[in-house]
Amino acid sequence: MEYLSEVFTLPAILTIVLGTFAGVVVGGMPGLTATMAVGLLVPFTYTMDPTLGLMLLGGIYCGAMYGGSIPAILLNTPGTPAAVATAIEGYPMARRGEGSVALKTSVIASFMGGTFSVAILLMFAPLLARQALEFGPAETFLLALMGLAGIVSIVDENTSLLKALLSGFLGMIIAVVGTDNMSGGLRYTFGLTDLIDGINFMPALIGLFSMLQMLELAGQREHAPIDTSAIGGSQKRAKLPKGLGKYMALGSGTGTVIGILPGEGATIAAFISYNFAKQISKAKHMFGKGNPEGVAAAEAGNNGCVGGSLVPTLTLGIPGNSVAAALMGAFIIHGMIPGPELFTVHADRTYPFILSMFGANFTFLIIGLAFAPYLARIALIPPSVMVPIVSAFAVLGCYALNQSVFDIYLMIAFATFGLLLKKLGYSLEGLILGLILGPIAENGFSQGMIIGKGSPTIFFHSEIAKVMWVIIIALLVPPLLSIARKWHASWRAAQ
Numbered sequence: 001m002e003y004l005s006e007v008f009t010l011p012a013i014l015t016i017v018l019g020t021f022a023g024v025v026v027g028g029m030p031g032l033t034a035t036m037a038v039g040l041l042v043p044f045t046y047t048m049d050p051t052l053g054l055m056l057l058g059g060i061y062c063g064a065m066y067g068g069s070i071p072a073i074l075l076n077t078p079g080t081p082a083a084v085a086t087a088i089e090g091y092p093m094a095r096r097g098e099g100s101v102a103l104k105t106s107v108i109a110s111f112m113g114g115t116f117s118v119a120i121l122l123m124f125a126p127l128l129a130r131q132a133l134e135f136g137p138a139e140t141f142l143l144a145l146m147g148l149a150g151i152v153s154i155v156d157e158n159t160s161l162l163k164a165l166l167s168g169f170l171g172m173i174i175a176v177v178g179t180d181n182m183s184g185g186l187r188y189t190f191g192l193t194d195l196i197d198g199i200n201f202m203p204a205l206i207g208l209f210s211m212l213q214m215l216e217l218a219g220q221r222e223h224a225p226i227d228t229s230a231i232g233g234s235q236k237r238a239k240l241p242k243g244l245g246k247y248m249a250l251g252s253g254t255g256t257v258i259g260i261l262p263g264e265g266a267t268i269a270a271f272i273s274y275n276f277a278k279q280i281s282k283a284k285h286m287f288g289k290g291n292p293e294g295v296a297a298a299e300a301g302n303n304g305c306v307g308g309s310l311v312p313t314l315t316l317g318i319p320g321n322s323v324a325a326a327l328m329g330a331f332i333i334h335g336m337i338p339g340p341e342l343f344t345v346h347a348d349r350t351y352p353f354i355l356s357m358f359g360a361n362f363t364f365l366i367i368g369l370a371f372a373p374y375l376a377r378i379a380l381i382p383p384s385v386m387v388p389i390v391s392a393f394a395v396l397g398c399y400a401l402n403q404s405v406f407d408i409y410l411m412i413a414f415a416t417f418g419l420l421l422k423k424l425g426y427s428l429e430g431l432i433l434g435l436i437l438g439p440i441a442e443n444g445f446s447q448g449m450i451i452g453k454g455s456p457t458i459f460f461h462s463e464i465a466k467v468m469w470v471i472i473i474a475l476l477v478p479p480l481l482s483i484a485r486k487w488h489a490s491w492r493a494a495q
Contacts, residue, residue, distance in 0.1 A: 003351040007359060012055060016356050019056040020363040023063020027079045028071055030206050030397035034064035034080065038326040042333065050334040051349045055356040057330055061323055062360035065266060065303050066110040066368065073102045073295070074378045075390055077210035081201050082266035082305075084432055085274040085298035087209055092290030099376035105240055105292045106299045107368025109248045113300035114361040116252040117259060117307025122354050125311045126343070128260050135261045137451060138459045141444030142468040143261070144437045147268050149475040150275035151430045152483075160425070161483055167427040171434020174199055175442075182446045194406040203398045203407040204435060207414030208428055210394045215419055217383040244296045247277045251300025258301075259308020265321040266302035266309075267436055273301025279478060288429075307357065314342050314350065 006012060026037040037060050045053030068080030073090030086106060093102040120128070151168040152161070177188045178198025189195040251273035258269040277297035278287050287294055309320025310327070317338035319325035328338055334349075336342060342350045398407040418428055452458025459465055 003348070004355055006051065006352040007055075007355045011049075011052060012352070012356065013359070015052045015055045016059045016359045017363050019059025020063040020360045021367065023060035023065075023360075024067035024070075024364055024367060025063075026060065027064035027067025027083075030071060030077050030079055030202070030210065030394060033202070034061055035322040035326055037064060038323055038330075042326060042330045045330055046333055050336070051352050053334065054327075054330060054349065054353040057327055058353055058357045059360040059363070061327065062114055062303075062306055062357055063364050065114070065306055066107060066299070066364045068302075069106040069110065069295075069299055070103065070375065072209075073106060074099060074375060075210060075386075076213045077390065077394065078205055080266075081205060081436065082270050082302035083298075084205060084209070084267065084436070085270040085301075086295055088274075088288060088429060089291050089294035089298070091213075092288075093292065093295070094376065096290060098290065098292075099378070100373045101240065101292060102290075102295055103372035103375060104369060105244060105295045107365055107372065108240070109244075109251065109296040109299035110303040110368075111361050111365040112248045113252040113255050113303035114306050115358060117256040117304045118354065118357045118361065119307070120256050121307040121310050121314075122351075125315050126340070128311050134462065134464060136462075137444045137447035139444075139462065139464050139468065140261075141441055141448055142459065142465055142472065143258070143268065143272075144441035144444060146468060146472050146475065147271045147275070147437045148433060148441065149472055150271055150278075151427075151433055152476055152479045163425055164427045164430045167421065167430030168434040170426075171431040171436075172438035172441075173434075174204075174431075175435050175438030181443055182450075192406075194404065198439070199435070200401060200407060200410065201436065202401055203411040204414045205432070206394050206398055207411040208418040208432060210390060211411055211415035212418045212422070212428075214387045214391050214394070215415055218387050241292050244292060247281075247293045247296040248300045250276055250280075251297040252304045255301035255304020256308040259305035259320055260311045262312045262316075262318040262320060266305040268440065269305045270298040270302040271433060271437070273297040273304075275475060279475060310354075314338055315340070 007016075023034065023037065027034060038057050041057060041060065045056060048056070064080065065082065068078055068083035069086045069090065070079065072078040072083040072087035073094050076087050076091040078084045078087050090102040090106065093099065148168060151164050175198070177195055179185070179196055180187055186196065251270075254273045254276060255266070255269040258272065259266070274294050274297050277293050278284055281287065281291070281293050283291060283293065305321065309324040312318040312320050313324040313328050314331075315338070317328065319328055331338055331342070336346045336349060394411065395408055398411045399405065401407055418431070421431065422428060448458050449456070460469070
């Protein structure tokens with residue numbers, strides 16, 4: 001109760017609100033990530049009271065993770081890589097006048113995922129950290145494989161299984177451009193120094209989502225009308241569809257578990273949660289067309305990583321992801337070395353910091369619910385105004401990443417390439433899955449083979465690995481059976 005009382009002081013409340021609001025703004029601007037915001041502000045907290053400085057950074061982390069969903073839903077432009085899965089379902093909802101419903105689903109799911117993960121951090125951090133040490137490179141490879149299994153589930157009437165697999169394979173090929181982490185050799189850089197570090201995620205995502213959408217809008221003579229009556233009705237009282245609670249719970253648990261695993265991130269948590277939701281949904285045919293179940297699972301999943309990623313960071317000094325690494329730097333600057341002493345010697349700072357993250361989640365919940373009905377009206381902006389404004393922000397966002405003009409060219413190249421693939425019936429979702437999860441799978445596989453001295457049995461040794469194989473098979477079998485039934489039905493009809 002003493003630590004809780006520190007959170008309810010006026011300076012602490014103002015710090016939490018300011019940090020969370022700044023995080024929502026940063027997360028909502030494509031190209032500006034939570035890692036960038038936390039990393040830039042860490043030195044400024046050196047002159048602040050340590051507890052207030054950590055509260056500020058924690059609020060930015062929580063707010064940015066939610067903020068990425070706002071442009072993802074309204075403009076098909078993920079503010080953060082973790083919001084990619086949200087854009088797949090959220091943007092179609094916005095186009096048919098349900099933007100307010102999508103935004104409210106997003107903020108409530110984000111709140112549930114974030115609050116659940118922080119509660120787990122508060123109660124079970126030391127215990128879970130010891131379990132996380134059992135997770136090695138082989139398990140990392142299987143986790144990425146679990147995410148890549150989602151390529152099979154995105155097959156629908158517009159995308160064949162072959163084209164979906166080719167899209168994922170193409171994404172993984174693009175992902176290997178740059179320096180090989182094992183050998184240090186350069187791969188497919190074609191002499192360009194800008195490609196030594198590989199393909200940057202954000203220019204690729206902005207190109208495949210935002211700029212591609214703007215190219216399509218600019219090329220349409222007639223634009224599909226948006227249901228203005230639905231927007232008007234939702235502005236007064238948007239009611240969430242029934243049955244979303246189980247998808248939020250699923251995403252919260254999945255995101256927290258993946259966040260606890262050292263080195264994993266919110267992006268893979270969002271995709272795996274989204275894939276799980278699609279497998280258990282009774283409306284599988286609506287996925288990819290604007291299903292709020294997908295928004296609920298993905299947002300709960302990526303926000304569940306917030307508290308989860310801090311478990312190994314605070315207890316073992318092993319960052320759960322890049323944002324947690326930046327936060328760990330803040331702890332060290334203030335003389336708090338991550339480890340058991342954080343919860344004993346420095347408990348007067350650590351526990352108020354953790355408790356303040358509950359406040360950050362409540363803050364962005366209030367912000368999201370208050371502004372969702374009005375933000376939804378962005379969908380009514382005519383394309384003649386929308387296209388130049390969004391395109392300008394896309395260019396600025398790409399340049400802001402590394403102050404590099406090359407990133408702008410990269411974004412334009414991905415937009416053009418994505419438009420061509422879409423016209424040919426290939427899956428952009430599969431391409432993105434391969435692009436994001438490919439490097440994780442490659443590093444896990446390479447390190448696992450080295451540890452196993454060249455024997456692939458390393459991927460079946462541990463109990464965790466065996467459980468993960470069962471999950472992977474469970475994810476692959478239902479969609480493959482469905483595809484097989486469709487092929488059999490079409491074959492019989494042709495006879």
